[in-house]
Amino acid sequence: MSDMKTPEFWIAVLVALIVKVRTSPQFGWMKVGATIAVSVGAAWVSSEWASEVLGVPGPVAAAIVTLTAEGVMRWLLLAVNDPKQAIDLWKHWRKS
8 A cells, every 4th residue: 555545645635635625715515525536636636746755744735635626626727718807816825
């Protein structure tokens, strides 16, 4: 078994998902399902890389990826659909 798919990995992903869903605006079941699918898929695929880059244990990387994956993917889709809006958002974020 890969060290990224240990019980600790799944506990970190589950806790991060609970935090993400509970602290997000009220989602319908479809958005919650999409959030879970994107977050778990991203954690499964990229947690090992994130662990190496950030220098943190695998479960911590899994939680970080789980919490940020959906937002990053939503931002990328926004950038593809409307590059000017993405640039404006980036400029606003850089000012903060």
